[in-house]
Amino acid sequence: MNPAACFVQEIFSSVQGEGPCVGCRQIFLRFAGCNLKCAYCDTPVDPSPSCRCELTPGKKDFALLANPLTPVQAAGAVAKLNPKIHQSLSLTGGEPLLHAEFLLELIPLLPEFRRGIYLETNGSLPRELSRIIHLVDLVAMDIKLPGTAGLPPLWEKHRDFLAVARQKQVFVKIVVDEKTGPEEFDRAVGLVREAGEIPLVIQPVTRTNGKPGIGPERLLFFQERALGFLSDVRVIPQVHKLLGVA
């Protein structure tokens, strides 16, 4: 077996539902497994015996490929989805950086995308990012608020991660809900400010009923707070959930 082979959940075409590229058409390659366990996680991260690979962009006509997939198999599944009509390839999860070895082999095999490779990451694995940063074009990075995500603090890891991510285009996303406190929010904004001119997206948690898990006044309060230190701060909900797409 190829030592770089890994468990991939699905490969499919859809629209990006979060952050500044919201609405752009992407091919998504979703990895199994995550090194964190956020309280609000809505993504199945346990490895599946097979990977669902869409055959026609947007048609949900999935074929199953047995896991683990080799980089060649994954690149072949991506190539079938008409990369030319897509803005970029989104590496998502789970946490894609748990599979740095696989990515080092996979990315050079991929067809060209208009805007290249888009990495969605929890921002906690700086060493792994430094191994593949030369192959990535845009980094969509989370800063996890301990009280909101139900995690131990990751401030130092996020700081180191941002220092590496700065080599490429990057934006930071902070998920907030009604439990989010100003102190942890300010600390995250401080990290973004330290790293330079980086867009910040404040994303309300989406409840299981599809509604935001925080009121509009509180969202505007956090945006105003961040705008005291940063020039580009946007409030963007998870649009793919409104559209009913993956």
Ligand code: SF4
């Ligand atoms: S980092 Fe993302 S995939 Fe991992 S547990 Fe948190 S929300 Fe889920």
